[in-house]
Amino acid sequence: MIQQLINGLLLGSTYSLIAIGYTLVFGVLKIMNLAHGEMFMIGGFLGILMVKLWNLPLPLALLGATIAAGLGGLLLDLVCYRPVKKTYFLAPALSTLGFGIVLKDLVVNLAGSEPQVFPAALLMGDFKIGPVLVSSIQLLVLALALALMLGLDWLINKTELGRSMRATAESETTAKILGINVNRVTILTFVISAALAGAAGVLIGLRLGKISPFIGSTIGIKGLAIMIIGGLGNLRGAFVSGILVGILELLTSVYVGAIYADVIAWTLLIIVLVMRPQGLFGSKINVDRV
Amino acid sequence: MKKVSYIFAGLMVILMLSLAGCSSAPEKQDGNKGTSSKNAEPVKIGVLTGLTGKGADWGKKQKVALEMVQEEINAAGGINGSPVEFLINDTAGDNQQSVILTRRLATEENVMAILGPYFSGECEVAFPQANELKVPIISATSGKPGISESNRPWSFRNSMTDDKMIDAALPLFLKATSAKRFALVVDMKDAISKSFGTAVLPASLKKQSGVTILNEKEPITYNTGDIDFSSQVTRIKQLKPDAVGIGGLYQEGASVATEMQRQGLKIPVIGNVGMYAEALITQGSSAVEGWVALSNFWPDSPSSRTQDFIKRFKDAASKAGLENPMPDSFAASMYDTAMITIDIMKREKINGQTPVEEAREKIKNGWASVKDYQGVMGMTTINDVGDGIKEVYSLIVKNGKWERLQ
Numbered sequence: 001m002i003q004q005l006i007n008g009l010l011l012g013s014t015y016s017l018i019a020i021g022y023t024l025v026f027g028v029l030k031i032m033n034l035a036h037g038e039m040f041m042i043g044g045f046l047g048i049l050m051v052k053l054w055n056l057p058l059p060l061a062l063l064g065a066t067i068a069a070g071l072g073g074l075l076l077d078l079v080c081y082r083p084v085k086k087t088y089f090l091a092p093a094l095s096t097l098g099f100g101i102v103l104k105d106l107v108v109n110l111a112g113s114e115p116q117v118f119p120a121a122l123l124m125g126d127f128k129i130g131p132v133l134v135s136s137i138q139l140l141v142l143a144l145a146l147a148l149m150l151g152l153d154w155l156i157n158k159t160e161l162g163r164s165m166r167a168t169a170e171s172e173t174t175a176k177i178l179g180i181n182v183n184r185v186t187i188l189t190f191v192i193s194a195a196l197a198g199a200a201g202v203l204i205g206l207r208l209g210k211i212s213p214f215i216g217s218t219i220g221i222k223g224l225a226i227m228i229i230g231g232l233g234n235l236r237g238a239f240v241s242g243i244l245v246g247i248l249e250l251l252t253s254v255y256v257g258a259i260y261a262d263v264i265a266w267t268l269l270i271i272v273l274v275m276r277p278q279g280l281f282g283s284k285i286n287v288d289r290v
Numbered sequence: 291m292k293k294v295s296y297i298f299a300g301l302m303v304i305l306m307l308s309l310a311g312c313s314s315a316p317e318k319q320d321g322n323k324g325t326s327s328k329n330a331e332p333v334k335i336g337v338l339t340g341l342t343g344k345g346a347d348w349g350k351k352q353k354v355a356l357e358m359v360q361e362e363i364n365a366a367g368g369i370n371g372s373p374v375e376f377l378i379n380d381t382a383g384d385n386q387q388s389v390i391l392t393r394r395l396a397t398e399e400n401v402m403a404i405l406g407p408y409f410s411g412e413c414e415v416a417f418p419q420a421n422e423l424k425v426p427i428i429s430a431t432s433g434k435p436g437i438s439e440s441n442r443p444w445s446f447r448n449s450m451t452d453d454k455m456i457d458a459a460l461p462l463f464l465k466a467t468s469a470k471r472f473a474l475v476v477d478m479k480d481a482i483s484k485s486f487g488t489a490v491l492p493a494s495l496k497k498q499s500g501v502t503i504l505n506e507k508e509p510i511t512y513n514t515g516d517i518d519f520s521s522q523v524t525r526i527k528q529l530k531p532d533a534v535g536i537g538g539l540y541q542e543g544a545s546v547a548t549e550m551q552r553q554g555l556k557i558p559v560i561g562n563v564g565m566y567a568e569a570l571i572t573q574g575s576s577a578v579e580g581w582v583a584l585s586n587f588w589p590d591s592p593s594s595r596t597q598d599f600i601k602r603f604k605d606a607a608s609k610a611g612l613e614n615p616m617p618d619s620f621a622a623s624m625y626d627t628a629m630i631t632i633d634i635m636k637r638e639k640i641n642g643q644t645p646v647e648e649a650r651e652k653i654k655n656g657w658a659s660v661k662d663y664q665g666v667m668g669m670t671t672i673n674d675v676g677d678g679i680k681e682v683y684s685l686i687v688k689n690g691k692w693e694r695l696q
Contacts, residue, residue, distance in 0.1 A: 115573060
């Protein structure tokens with residue numbers, strides 16, 4: 001039982017990490033970045049490639065994948081956000097969705113549809129607390145998700161960049177009039193979010209031992225649901241509801257059957273939308289639009 | 291105005307991309323090029339397999355096998371003067387696509403026969419379509435019992451159902467491992483895996499003496515495409531089995547193995563036909579050591595026919611750019627399936643001019659009476675419910691290689 005809760009907690013931290021990336025973009029730009037899952041997949045793939053082809057040590061590969069994914073975020077901003085009309089809120093969602101499909105098909109065509117495997121030597125060991133087995137890499141993911149939640153919270157609420165981000169979120173036009181470089185804010189938002197996704201991809205690839213080109217679609221969509229459950233644009237909400245969904249999923253898979261595990265995130269989503277549309281932990285964004 | 295047209299153009303691009311992303315466009319194999327019979331109407335045979343999605347590793351190899359057949363047959367003058375043309379369609383392992391593509395091949399492309407689809411789940415929905423449209427449909431791979439039987443007379447499977455295979459393999463497994471206490475693990479989203487793990491394997495285990503199944507009523511479950519198997523393996527450990535029986539496909543199988551290794555569970559595992567793939571070893575490496583799977587094809591078979599096939603396949607697959615050019619059971623089965631079909635056509639004097647209904651009828655009758663066909667897999671006979679009877683090999687991963695368990 002305790003082992004299963006730990007398993008769930010660690011699975012949940014994966015979800016949290018992804019939901020936080022979605023939340024950052026949504027909180028600042030009020031758009032759904034539907035390419036986020038694919039950024040995550042690209043990060044994992046690049047991490048594996050760097051290790052396998054160029055024999056880079058792991059920390060360097062992690063850094064490289066983070067930077068590369070960050071550049072991907074820059075491209076995403078230039079191609080899918082900047083030229084698209086923002087008043088029609090579906091447009092950026094569609095353009096990012098398209099960007100994600102291009103990334104996925106690119107990877108499938110270049111590397112094949114089979115998962116890429118991390119060299120076994122790199123997989124980090126686990127340790128035991130009494131009879132309970134804990135994955136060290138997964139613990140790292142949990143710590144990273146927690147640190148990101150706190151760090152980004154601080155960034156947005158306490159720094160000057162954060163103030164510009166919040167101003168942009170409030171009203172792009174007003175922010176421009178007040179002398180805020182809105183372009184810089186959106187670029188930074190996309191780059192930070194994509195870079196985080198890239199790092200997450202490598203870490204989760206390490207935990208699973210392999211990354212499939214389709215992982216972005218499965219985990220990515222779930223991350224989106226988790227963001228809404230936690231409350232749009234609410235970083236703490238994203239973190240907590242990620243963990244919650246992870247634990248609930250595992251308990252369902254253990255006591256009811258795996259076939260129902262996938263239902264959890266979506267059932268929770270419906271319940272939250274009906275009973276508490278602002279999300280479990282509230283949203284700073286006007287709720288009537290959701 | 292300019293902005294609006296930008297957006298419109300952007301949306302069109304996205305639309306096109308998303309269509310390209312999920313389409314399964316047919317890949318036409320031009321049978322006319324470079325053959326001796328240039329002007330003759332080609333004999334069209336439809337093929338359903340997965341070139342993307344969950345079985346892509348197998349489907350791509352089937353495609354190579356079909357290209358080999360096409361080249362060989364057309365170089366030798368085709369089928370009674372007509373070149374053969376395979377219309378290879380990608381189902382992506384998706385049941386819905388199989389239905390749509392079966393109907394399309396039968397009614398729009400007017401093929402004389404359909405080879406495929408790949409998975410049992412697909413066959414369950416595609417076979418009734420073919421039966422209704424009166425077109426012979428022959429799966430080279432599906433192994434769940436009963437599917438051809440309930441779709442007589444147009445459906446066949448050039449594969450052995452796994453109940454017959456596990457009955458032959460289980461005694462070998464028990465002898466090699468002296469396992470007594472089995473835990474069952476099942477992929478609930480894949481038809482053959484589900485039937486194997488919840489029905490076929492338990493039934494076969496009960497025929498053996500001294501074997502107990504620890505969780506027959508409540509098998510440990512997961513879904514195709516899952517990535518985290520920590521809870522499943524934790525539950526296996528709680529049952530304290532000395533062997534695991536798993537109904538699943540190789541991709542998840544490799545992940546289960548890795549997780550078992552992580553949680554320190556080292557016991558023998560027996561899977562079914564879905565577990566036999568080279569990719570199980572590339573993805574699972576040392577964790578799949580000692581895993582047993584079932585197959586009707588054994589690459590190290592001393593048969594010269596098999597060895598010759600492997601040699602030619604490796605050349606073709608390397609040319610096609612496959613990372614691992616080794617043929618698997620399913621590529622060999624597709625090769626034989628195509629060859630048997632062409633054999634029947636040659637015998638029945640079918641060529642490109644034969645009316646489609648007549649050709650379909652003759653091919654159906656021909657398949658119903660296949661007996662002791664000597665192919666690259668060994669002997670094949672089709673039984674009275676349309677399923678294949680073949681040789682069974684239990685294969686075990688030893689030192690990172692599939693070896694025969696005897």
